[in-house]
Amino acid sequence: MIAQTLSETKAPLSEQSIFELIEVEQVFEVPKPGRSLFSRETVGLRALDGVRLNIRKGTSLAVVGESGSGKSTLLRVLLGLDKPTGGRALYHSKPILEGRASGIDFARDVAMVYQDARGSLDPRMTIGALIAEPLRHFNIVPPQDEAARVSQLLDRVGLPADAADRYPSGLSGGQVRRVAIARALASEPSVLVADEAVSGLDVSTQAQLLILLQSLQRDMGLTLIFITHDLGVASFLCAEIAIMYLGRIVETGPTDAVLGAPSHPYSAALRAAAPQFFEPLSEPLSGEIPSPLNLPAGCRFSTRCPKMQDDCRLKDPQLGKLGPQRAVACLHPLEQQ
């Protein structure tokens, strides 16, 4: 149950939820397009616009959306790297930034696997040193046990022990991702945030990594927040899904239920666009995602929506409950069979 109406988010549900986002907005001031060279005119770019999300302890959540939908900005807010310009972003019922400022516990508890795993690793450090770095930073083990813990972590992510003496350049793309996962696990976190951790890999390497992530999540009771654009990956790895479009979550719920019978027309379009064996190629959505500098009036999906009706241009739908576990931001949700 990740989406609650505002009144329900207070108690006691919030006790078991790790992250809670209430009407989070993130507006960036950017140079106005077409301004003259010396002008300082700016316009607000609404990267996040009223995001509601509740992440329970121990769940696995896929955040899905196309480029420009605000996935990465959402991630930065969750990690406390950016202060939202509006709304509240809570971690264990306290503002994320407060938690982050009050000590190293937040950084230790919430670990991140970056999209560009190779770029996130210092090329001049050996794999062993890279994994030992967070161990030392957070005082996880006494110095004499460091080497043993490094090889334990290498083993946990399926890398040979001799990888410790190698450099990132000597590893394949799949192995580099494993190192990034081992580094994230070193601080013994309870939340693992992964940004496109398996994209751009061959299917067999991707399959190996997905099985690893699934077993880590199950065995260690991790809360997994997984950003992906691949619905197949989301459906395999994550129990719950949040679908984003232009800075807002438009549908949430259990992954199988949402993908089995999407209620937002955008979710349905994403579902149909995912390649499927021998199905006829889907009728694509018309047009492209509009610029967040110039959001459409009313529902933000109305410019591309195949089910658009007159009131969609007038009223901006908020994420509201649809049944016990699901929520959708649509004035005319698709009928459920």
Next chain:
Amino acid sequence: MKNMAENHVLSIKDLTVFRGAAKILDRVTLALGQGETLALVGESGAGKSTIATAIMRLLENARVTGSATLAGEGDLLTLSERKMVKLRGRRLSMIFQDAGTALNPSYTVGRQLGTSLQRIHELSKADARKQAIELFTSVGINDPEGRMSAFPHQLSGGMQQRVMVAIALAGSPDLLLADEPTSALDVTIQAQIVRLILQLTRERGASCVFVLHDLALASQACDRIVVLYAGQVVESGPARDVLERHRHPYTKQLKSCVLEIGAKDLVAPEGTVPSHDQMPNGCRFSTRCPRAVARCAGEAPPLVPARQTATGPLDHHIACWNPE
């Protein structure tokens, strides 16, 4: 493989490419009929893009043997460079993977398409402009006249790829090579571009070779599929035969890694592709193959019909000593 020489737009035989000591393509044989779409699938290092680049004669620092015959022109691999310059864009053309880097950043897209049109059809500048606007309209670019003066960076990835498609089709080629045309795009845009390429090639009666890594997309877009592993063809034939009645263990493995929505079971294959200095002389998949037998590593299996019927061999081929 007797019928291979007849009625084929493109027929590749024993195409082998060496880069230094490494054999990056090993005796690749395939054929493509008039109006057919064919997918080259496989993982990285399989040689999919190398095949397309070799046909275009754009490979550098490589030694190429074998033949690639384009109907009416002879073996592309032995033609003079002068002749190739005439053929590129007119009889065969290529859509590259990343339109953002394939387009020239310092010229407007209108000029890039116009130049191709002027060169190919020997048109005046004004006529070329008129045709360019028509082409932009046919590839679904809104406000084609306005977009003529846009630079590539002012367009979205999907629009850039549409420009690439327009440039590739400027000379109405009979053979279009599309190298992962949608891998950098979002799924909803991917569907638009693949449909566009198929529709335009069909209208022109052209044949199309797609380089893809997505098997499900290949099954939706292509009539025929060629599965490659480490530079060798392991299985080829009509899409349904290859994906649903496959007999090669690698095809089976590749297909089992595709995550369909709702799938909860996944078996990860063991190991990785061997590096070129450790490549077995025989079947290159033998180091990871669950069905490998003694002769696999030493002796390369030939590409043979996968099954016999009363009417003779089917057009479904495998290269395996111990097929499923």
